[in-house]
Amino acid sequence: MNLIQTFQALQAKLPLIAILRGLTPGEAVPVGAALQSAGFGLWEVPLNSPEPLESIAAMREAYPHVLVGAGTVLTPQQVRDVHAAGGQLIISPNCNPAVIDEAVKLGLISLPGVFTPTEAFMALEHGAHGLKIFPAELASPAVVKALLAVLPKGSNIYPVGGIAPDNMAPWLQAGAAGFGIGSALFKPGKTAAQVRVDALAFAENFRASKAG
Numbered sequence: 094m095n096l097i098q099t100f101q102a103l104q105a106k107l108p109l110i111a112i113l114r115g116l117t118p119g120e121a122v123p124v125g126a127a128l129q130s131a132g133f134g135l136w137e138v139p140l141n142s143p144e145p146l147e148s149i150a151a152m153r154e155a156y157p158h159v160l161v162g163a164g165t166v167l168t169p170q171q172v173r174d175v176h177a178a179g180g181q182l183i184i185s186p187n188c189n190p191a192v193i194d195e196a197v198k199l200g201l202i203s204l205p206g207v208f209t210p211t212e213a214f215m216a217l218e219h220g221a222h223g224l225k226i227f228p229a230e231l232a233s234p235a236v237v238k239a240l241l242a243v244l245p246k247g248s249n250i251y252p253v254g255g256i257a258p259d260n261m262a263p264w265l266q267a268g269a270a271g272f273g274i275g276s277a278l279f280k281p282g283k284t285a286a287q288v289r290v291d292a293l294a295f296a297e298n299f300r301a302s303k304a305g
Contacts, residue, residue, distance in 0.1 A: 103134035108271025115281035131292030139164035153179035228254035234267035258298035
């Protein structure tokens with residue numbers, strides 16, 4: 094499978110992106126094991142974490158069947174740095190066409206942050222593979238529903254910010270494709286065992302919300 098097919102397959106299995114802000118290289122492999130055991134196959138190490146490229150490289154080597162990449166990617170040079178480290182996902186808090194263009198050029202999965210229809214259409218025109226609604230605390234399921242009514246069919250929207258196991262259902266009912274999950278899943282000082290417990294809770298609640 095190529096990278097897009099792998100992304101689609103992992104998304105179909107469990108479209109939850111683990112946002113590992115603050116992860117250290119020493120934690121990367123054990124936290125990865127916890128995530129993989131809970132079914133998470135999309136992992137993001139924000140670039141404002143300690144030595145993020147080392148963590149990405151370690152996870153890519155240890156877990157070749159998941160997609161690992163970076164968050165808080167703000168410049169084309171950072172896209173190149175992530176690519177050189179083996180990263181496959183380029184996730185941003187904003188919509189920067191130059192960052193999207195570089196990710197697409199290098200064959201990486203691009204998930205920029207958007208908040209308005211203008212940003213959403215611009216991101217898709219530049220080849221983004223999905224849209225991160227950020228911060229979701231300032232949006233609502235109604236916003237997702239309204240965006241999907243006008244965006245090209247098949248557009249994937251991922252609310253990020255304030256997502257918890259018990260509040261996913263309204264977003265899913267509005268058409269959200271999945272979620273980015275941050276501090277409710279991982280934060281500095283949390284053990285791999287604790288991450289696994291919370292990852293399993295997210296996976297279970299996601300599937301229940303989707304089915305319901």
